[in-house]
Amino acid sequence: MKVLFSYLNRQFGTDKSTLNGKWHYTDRIFTALHDFVKTGDFTLGKKLQEFEEKFARFIGVQHAIGVNSGTDALILSLKALGIGHGDEVITSAETFIATAGAIAAVGARPVFVDVNDEFEIDAEKIESAITPKTKAIIPVWFTGNAPQMDTIVETAKKHDLPLIEDSCCAIDASYKGKKAGAWGITGTFSFHPLKNLNVWSDGGIVTTHSDDIAKKVRLLRNHGLVSRDEVELCGINSRLDTLQAVVALQMFDDVSDLTNKRIEIAKQYDDAFCRIPSINIPPRHPDVRHVFHLYMIRVQKRDELLQYCTENGVEAKVHYPIPLPYQKCFTSCGYKKGDFLATEQDNASIISLPCHAYLTDEEVGYVIEVVTKFYA
Numbered sequence: 477m478k479v480l481f482s483y484l485n486r487q488f489g490t491d492k493s494t495l496n497g498k499w500h501y502t503d504r505i506f507t508a509l510h511d512f513v514k515t516g517d518f519t520l521g522k523k524l525q526e527f528e529e530k531f532a533r534f535i536g537v538q539h540a541i542g543v544n545s546g547t548d549a550l551i552l553s554l555k556a557l558g559i560g561h562g563d564e565v566i567t568s569a570e571t572f573i574a575t576a577g578a579i580a581a582v583g584a585r586p587v588f589v590d591v592n593d594e595f596e597i598d599a600e601k602i603e604s605a606i607t608p609k610t611k612a613i614i615p616v617w618f619t620g621n622a623p624q625m626d627t628i629v630e631t632a633k634k635h636d637l638p639l640i641e642d643s644c645c646a647i648d649a650s651y652k653g654k655k656a657g658a659w660g661i662t663g664t665f666s667f668h669p670l671k672n673l674n675v676w677s678d679g680g681i682v683t684t685h686s687d688d689i690a691k692k693v694r695l696l697r698n699h700g701l702v703s704r705d706e707v708e709l710c711g712i713n714s715r716l717d718t719l720q721a722v723v724a725l726q727m728f729d730d731v732s733d734l735t736n737k738r739i740e741i742a743k744q745y746d747d748a749f750c751r752i753p754s755i756n757i758p759p760r761h762p763d764v765r766h767v768f769h770l771y772m773i774r775v776q777k778r779d780e781l782l783q784y785c786t787e788n789g790v791e792a793k794v795h796y797p798i799p800l801p802y803q804k805c806f807t808s809c810g811y812k813k814g815d816f817l818a819t820e821q822d823n824a825s826i827i828s829l830p831c832h833a834y835l836t837d838e839e840v841g842y843v844i845e846v847v848t849k850f851y852a
């Protein structure tokens with residue numbers, strides 16, 4: 477049996493086997509696009525506005541502003557806050573490069589903080605990373621799990637620092653009933669093909685309660701134009717294509733169902749793997765809705781398991797093998813081995829197993845069987 481990490485072939489491609497094609501979207505999307513292209517309403521169109529309004533309501537914020545990517549959502553959030561050269565921004569040492577890359581892209585310096593046992597920024601360690609140059613904190617909802625938002629909000633308030641949430645991979649996640657993207661001055665989301673809500677290439681969105689920030693991000697994504705002829709501030713072209721909003725709208729109402737299925741599968745994995753002493757499952761909390769963008773665990777003999785999975789047709793991955801602060805691109809930040817011990821240990825022991833709404837019961841059972849056999 478082959479169990480793939482990606483579900484794109486089942487969502488859009490030739491494999492309509494899962495649930496008799498219930499969550500196969502290609503035909504529906506093409507029908508919607510057929511009507512859409514005839515309108516010629518391509519740039520900042522009505523369908524984009526409809527999607528933004530729906531998205532804002534779903535997250536529970538006043539505004540959602542569609543942009544080119546999750547990375548741009550982060551960059552424009554930083555720019556809207558006036559963050560740039562000479563500034564420092566605190567973020568997690570264990571995340572996708574885009575989080576820290578966005579900070580560098582506006583000319584600021586990423587200041588990394590080590591993680592807790594849930595792959596999330598260690599809220600207790602944030603305060604000691606704050607300097608007079610710190611201008612914002614970016615907690616990451618890494619893997620679709622919640623960072624300790626209440627503690628982080630408190631620290632941010634105490635030091636009068638804005639929070640930008642990197643909730644790029646955490647649509648529909650929540651902590652204590654409040655959704656990812658509704659905690660910070662902004663939340664940022666990605667619609668990359670491998671995210672829980674995806675489009676047909678790149679896309680992203682910024683969420684915010686603030687009228688002022690919403691106005692700035694709207695300007696920044698569209699050259700700073702207040703009218704056809706007047707430019708209020710220097711922006712870029714980072715509009716979410718209306719065409720991609722049409723794609724997203726076709727799947728949007730299913731997001732919670734698709735997510736629930738992921739959560740169910742993760743629970744099956746947890747129940748099976750908690751009996752294997754060589755596997756360490758991060759703590760789970762009843763007040764966190766972890767949406768399992770990644771089902772990531774710590775294991776002994778990781779590289780051997782990875783190889784065994786590959787040999788047996790289970791496509792597993794490592795997110796990520798090299799600690800972000802030690803990447804070549806951050807050499808000038810001056811970090812060295814030993815600075816982020818928890819992240820280093822994770823990078824050597826984590827593995828991500830296929831976990832998505834399109835897996836069949838047989839496939840989930842097979843993944844469990846392969847991993848269990850390896851440690852038997």
Ligand SMILES: *Cc1c(COP(=O)(O)O)cnc(C)c1O
Nearest residue numbers: 545546547572574644645666668
């Ligand atoms: C995917 C992702 C991003 C970047 O989103 P893009 O749309 O690919 O630019 C940023 N941060 C995290 C944590 C992500 O998972």
